[in-house]
Amino acid sequence: MEELQIAEIRERLLQMRREMTREVQQSREASREIGQDGVADIGDMSASTYARDVLLNLSENQRQRIRDIDAAIDRLDQGEYGICLRCEEEIEPRRLEVRPFSRYCVECKTEVEKFGE
Numbered sequence: 057m058e059e060l061q062i063a064e065i066r067e068r069l070l071q072m073r074r075e076m077t078r079e080v081q082q083s084r085e086a087s088r089e090i091g092q093d094g095v096a097d098i099g100d101m102s103a104s105t106y107a108r109d110v111l112l113n114l115s116e117n118q119r120q121r122i123r124d125i126d127a128a129i130d131r132l133d134q135g136e137y138g139i140c141l142r143c144e145e146e147i148e149p150r151r152l153e154v155r156p157f158s159r160y161c162v163e164c165k166t167e168v169e170k171f172g173e
């Protein structure tokens with residue numbers, strides 16, 4: 057992979073990471089606000105518990121995404137970027153275009169989702 061391309065991908069990954077970090081912070085703050093919303097009647101309480109759970113799940117996904125992005129940057133540094141971690145074939149460029157932090161090619165991704173890693 058060419059230097060220029062590597063620099064471009066790295067920049068994109070870092071940009072995504074910044075956005076994701078900001079979102080995690082925002083949802084953390086939002087869930088804290090919901091958590092301190094005083095004690096209203098039971099109907100309100102379950103609604104806010106639900107909202108908080110949604111936000112916590114969301115931020116868990118985002119944290120996972122940040123880990124994926126970090127791992128992709130590592131692979132970029134090691135010259136292993138764009139190689140499927142499972143079958144070691146090259147990941148389709150179009151897939152990397154959409155998800156630059158992809159760890160697997162499409163086939164492996166499908167298998168991993170079905171059978172686990």
Ligand SMILES: [Zn+2]
Binds near residue numbers: 140142144145161164
């Ligand atoms: Zn694969």
